[in-house]
Amino acid sequence: MTPRKRLRAPLAILTVTGLALTAACSSGGDEGDGDGNGGGEGDALSSLSIMSPYFAAVPPEEDDPIDQALTELTGVDISVQWVPNTDYGERTNVVLAGDDIPDVMVMGKTPAFVQTAEAGGFWELTDYLNSGDYPNLVSENPEVQEATSVNGHVYGVYRSRDVIRHCIILRADWLANLGLEQPQTVEELYEVARAFTEDDPDGNGADDTYGFINPAWPGSIGSGSPYDALELWHGAGNVWLDDGGELVPSFTTDAWMEAVEYERDLVQNGYTNPDYATMDPATWNEPFLNGQGGIIIDVQSRAPQLVELFREQDPENAESYVALVGQPEGPHGTFAMPTSGYSNFLAIPRSSVETEEQLEQVLQVLNDMNSTEAQILLNNGIEGDNFTVEGEYAVYNEDRQDFTDQVSGAWAQLGTNVAGYNAYATQPATPYDEELAQLRLDLQAEDLENAVFNPAASLASETYQSSGTQLDTLISDARIQFIAGQIDEAGLQDVIDRWHSQGGDQVIAELNELYSELG
Amino acid sequence: MATLIEAEAVSGGADITPRPPNRRNVRETLVRYRWLLFLMLPGIIYFLLFRFWPMYGAQIAFRDYIPFLGIEGSQWVGWEHFETFFTNPDFPRLLRNTLILAALSLFIAFPLTIVMALLLNELRLNILKRTVQTLVYVPHFLSWTVVVSLTGLLFAVGNGPLWTLLNDVLGTDTNFLADPAWFRPLIVLQDVWKNTGWGTIIFLAALAGVDQEQYEAAIIDGAGRWQRVWHITLPSIRSTIIVLLILQTGQILNTGFEQIYLMSNALNRTVADVFDTYVYFVGIQQGSYSYATAVGLAKAIVGVILIFGTNWLAKRFNQQGIF
Amino acid sequence: MARVKYRFNTPAGKAFDVVNVVVLVGVGAIAILPFLYVLAGSFATEYELTTRPFFLWPNEFTTDAYASILGSTVFVRAFITTVAVTGVGTAIQLALTALMAYPLSKIDLPGRRTIMSLVVFTMVFSAGLIPTFLIVKELGLLDTYWALILPAAINPFSLIIIKNFFQELPKELEESAKIDGANELRILRSVVMPLSKPVLATFALFYAVGIWNDYMSPLIYLNDTSKWTLQMFLRQVTAASSLTAEDLGNELPPPAQGIKFAVVMVATIPVLLAYPFLQKHFAKGMLIGSVKG
Known part of the structure; x- marks a missing residue:
């Protein structure tokens, strides 16, 4: 062993001690600024x-x-x-x-x-x-x-x-190419999705487009997904529905069933992106920009983002691509989805x-x-x-x-x-941006009138606290499986029965008790 | 200082012999092993401070722990969390999924690492060897978030390069990311891609210690390539293989959380749910630290039994084992 | 020695060499391609990233993403901090591990089995975040860099493997050193350590990577943002894809994809560069024969 090598160990120890000292000093100097309150017990806070x-x-x-x-x-x-x-x-x-x-x-x-x-x-x-x-x-x-x-x-x-954020974002140029109006009802929305898929909205002669773009949603039910919005528009309520003074889960209503059938038809007919169950939400804008899909149900602030991206691609016509439409009328009335x-x-x-x-x-x-x-x-x-x-x-x-x-x-x-x-x-950077911002405010005001709030938002059921995540996931998974055609209506009903027996019934009972107490 | 070491050594030395140690023997042992015991002291202190002291916190498995109330302030519930875990209707499915993934990792990913190390060891050109080594260990540094989003990109329906390739080869039109049948292959593929190169490092370190004279002697004796690998290279990493194998059996119920969580979705969840993702949902998202700890404790006990069991087996077959 | 091998290579052996090279180069390419995409993506425009599926060279080259990360002084400070903590931390962790592994490699050490069993137990069961946090707090390590180094100082897995390597070393060398009157400390330093360079280099790398990639410890133990390490700033950017609308303020756009990729590069490249330096220790290995001679 050479003398040079022998020096290394003491050197390492020195370095370590050095670090110890600096760490100790700096921690000493900063002590007390990040935590606790200024005064002692009972004193006024400084x-x-x-x-x-x-x-x-x-x-x-x-x-x-x-x-x-x-x-x-x-x-x-x-x-x-x-x-x-x-x-x-x-x-x-x-x-x-x-x-x-x-x-x-x-x-x-x-x-x-x-x-x-x-x-x-x-x-x-x-x-x-x-x-x-x-x-x-x-x-x-x-x-x-x-x-x-x-x-x-x-x-x-x-x-x-903002209490209202959801909206429908469509390819405005596709609507114009096909001579379609902006959809005002969920039936019209379905028709637009069909036309965007089957009627060659980009006029390139190829069958390479679809209507809806849905990502794999990270949350389960009642988390602001496009599915949640469609179900609410159909009249299924917002997670819970006040049915004559009694709370029932949205997914046990007929309107919900009607909505998931609507969603299933959109998928089964090819009016939705084929990877709706797996698409990374971070890439949600891509099919819209690339001209693959033409309908997004999401928050309004996505519209100006899309406009910005179109500006990078085609500054001349950027303002002609994005249509922002308020929440549509459903078959059983007009309901709008609020945020919390x-x-x-x-x-x-x-x-x-x-x-x-x-x-x-x-x-x-x-x-x-x-x-x-x-x-x-x-x-x-x-x-x-x-x-x-x-x-x-x-x-x-x-x-x-x-x-x-x-x-x-x-x-x-x-x-x-x-x-x-x-x-x-x-x-706003341009007059168009100002118009868009104004449109958003107008739509918010309009939809707020029809907003359906979750009647159980403030209620904390003990059973839900301890097993709500699993219960919710049961339903949101079954919904996607139904839409994908993996289970039929009976299969979906089986899962809902399982929800009831694995704690759902208790959740219903506990929430209704609280609801009648506080309501 | 000296008394501290002695105290440590007495408690350490006491448990090899069931009968109370004779005073003279203790003293002799201490003197004889004084340097070794001295060297080990910082390590012992470390384990006591940072590994065992926190274990008093494991009692929250038997309580309804609320951080604000503190450990002692939280209510004692006994075996409740364990009962909930074992009687949970999903338990058999979670166990099955966990074991299958563990087995795939043990029987595919692990041997591949050894094969890869052997192949790398057989590369003659040093520059090539180093380059390939560096390349294959790069994926280890990408987080699961990045690996999963790259997988999403490669298997994207419609334009993902691997989606196109695989469907052309198989003549299908599958969304591999959603198909339950493809979940496990994809998990193994990601695991192999991310970790095989990294895993070879330990074996290469072992191979670096092989006496080159042995090879020369073997060549002179006329041993072929394969014989040299079989009789020199493999035996020299045998004990490393066995140790890693034993340690891995202890991890059989730990599939890792992040990768599986990120790869699971509504359509493949029946095969994707494992203990670790379940604990995340129930324990972490629903704020039940106690439940998560109870599951961790149950898994640890199984892990310890498996490690001791395989270690015992290894010794029976005259291998070194881990202790 | 290498020449000896070549001379005795058979035609089948040569064929194997060719196949082996082809296979490994292929594997190397597969390993590196996705990484190259991330690299290319970090230099691409946001528009290109959202519209092109997979590419290895951006059509339009931009360094905006890097400028926005590397431009801040906070980042530079965090980088220096991380390099320092990683360097010192690796040295401490490796030293503590080797010091404990060496006595445990002696089969006749009293209490060895008990200690090993306990070590194995800690490998399988860890008490969890909150109890460890409470201990670190109790020891007064909060808001010091020690909190990033000490709680993970000895990895049981590394300890067991290193112990195993020490155990495999030829006993004769130690015996002869002992006869020359060397104590254990000296044997460890002048016989065992030099012979174990490859394995020590390997675990130096493991520890360094562990500290470098650690974001949980700074998150939990460091209040003071001026002490934060790189990962604290980087993780925020890479993990943000799971954001849902509710999390964000009304108008805050999610971070751009290009920035995410640039962050991956910045976080990975420095530690990737460490490898070739350690690699020379593997290649050198130790020629047991020459030591013997």
Whole structure:
């Protein structure tokens, strides 16, 4: 062994010690800024920690100008623990198991949350929010706030979302080629799907097109899939149907059966993409762009995305490809599919915010964070830095695009906007974009009148908490198997019977009990 | 420091002999093995701290664990979660699917790794050998998310290159991603593609230790290519093969979650559901950590029994075993 | 030595060589093609990615995706952090594993069977995320890089394999060192370690890859975003395809496919480059014969 080699081990030890020291120092220096509250037990808070998911490529850091502006605005030192959205759930569970729990956490109404809330882990806010002491936290949509509750108990300030988002997106050029009107009913929609498949909408003389594009949906029933929408339009209700004061599952109704037969015919006749059961939702736009398929049932915001992609391909005619149509009339009436109207809520754990005084202070901060001034900070950014105001619109500075992305991908996640959205909308790039944006608003207003809400949204049944995922998957799998022709009506009925016997009956009983209590 | 080592060694030494150790013997043992025991100390501390201490948390298998209430604060429910698991109507199907996938991995993927290592070892041109080695281990670094979306691309109905090729060859019009009959072949294919090259690394490390003189002597004795592989190369990696085999039997109920979850869909779920995906749905999505832990514990017990069993078998056949 | 083999190659042996080369080159190509697609895709425009099914060369070449990832200082910092943690972590993990494996390779070590049984048990059963998190917290390792290194310091699988390799080494060498008066520490350093280079290099690679690809530990143990490693930033982009409409804000478009591919490249290429460096240890191996002589 050479002397040179002998040196290596001590060197390695030195390196290790060096790392140990740096790690220890830096952790010492930063201690206390990410967790816990500023004051001791019972004291007023001097800082507020919030845990939130983010979607941006990179989360904001402690010296972020928005952070500073919020701290100034609310009078407490705000610090946010940003967690990548993809693994947010995992992180929340671990955080709840420890004792450094943030003062405010963005939470969803998962079974884990319901358990924790019912065990007293989060403050119940119902009375505080209804008291009017926090004007910016008074919901403009009480039914949405109701839906966020657990059996009537509100545990968080919800993050408001558009109530109507679903629509039908069609190839406008194909409609024009075939001389078809925009479909207004589900029968007309079926006819368009047929024509898009059989009547050569692109005029190339080949039989190479189909109507509907459906991806393999990641969620089960009641998760906003195209199938859910079609069933609701047929009058099957939204997951649950109030049938004369009694809740019944949508999939036990005749309207649901009618809808899945409609869906099956679309597939069996070739009016739907052949890989509807396996297509990656991330590639949903492809067949539409490539001229293979012409109908997408999804959220409205997909339409401007498609227009952008067509612009890359064919800037001249980009505006002639995409038609955005409102939700159609069904055979038994007009029903529109709403979203839940919210995406998670800001909940306040009792182990970090211990006294009522502290709770009131936290709510006051959340109230301040929902003022118009704060909404602009959270949604638009810093005026004069990354955007300027022109009329009613925000115009973004392209040199500060990274910062703007961070605002919309991270800070906007803290916005609740329960009392209305008062920040600036982005200025549309072209007159066409402005028209499209206006059309979306019009359709939202129109469909909102016919919106069918889930009557059981706020109800938490114990059996459903513990086996709901399996029960739901049973039905959504059977639906696809029926559509694929693998099982017939009797086979579908067998699965529904299994649903009943494996816990579904209990879910029905428990929900109806809660429904009559709270209704 | 010294007392700590001694304490460690006493508890370690105590369990080889059932009768209470004689004071003198303990002392002698300690002195004799002092260096070895000293070397092992950091490892022992590691296992105690990070592997065994957390195991007190395994008791949540017998509770209804709610993180906020803490482990002791959560309600004790005894064997409830185990009963639910074993009486679950899907249990036989989950077991069957899990075992089939494990068997395919054991009988196809594992031998292929050995064959691949042997073939690589037979490559003469060093530059070629290194290049191929580097190429085949690349797929290991793509996450399952990426592998599955690439599979989706290659088997896309209508324009996927492999979809076109396979259907032309078979004269069919199948959506391979949805057909239950194709689920297992695809899983094995992905597994082989992703991990075979990587798996060869361990064998190549073992082969690097083979005494080159043995080959020379064999050549002089007139041994052919195949004889050299059979009599020199294979025996030199035999113990590695056996150890890996024993360890793999312990993993028989672990099929991995991500790959199968991402590859399953409404039409192939009857063959795709395995313990790991089931635990994900029931344990993680429905927030029941206790249930997930109970299943993990049950699987671990089976795994330990299998490892000890195969290890015992290996020893009976005069192989080294793992301990 | 290689020359000796050639001289004694038979026609059948030569035929085998040809077939072997063809097969392995084919296998290599199959292994690398999808990766090349991801590489090509990372330089393609979003429009091309959504319209062309599979390609190995983009029609229109763009580096936008890389510019958007590599442009940020945060990324550069995370990259340096990750390289440092991986380097130091691998050294620590490998050292701890080898130190424990060596005594366990001695068949006469008292308590060996018990310890091995317990090690095997930890390989099959791990206590899970939350209990481990609580211990790491208890030890005061939260928000330190130690949390990324120590909880996974000794992989039971690696320990067993390395122990097995040590056990296979010819005993005579150790015996003669002992007779020369060397203690175990010295034998490990000057006899066992040099002879085990290939296997140590292999497990160095395993550990390095483990740390490099780890996103769970930083997610759970690091609050401070300024300490985050590469995977924390990369995973967000690659895993986002499962997003449904409800998750997103009203207008946030999903990340572009091209960026996803670029991220895969950025995350993979550095650790791919590590392999050829370690490879020379495999090829060198150790010539037991010459040591003997």
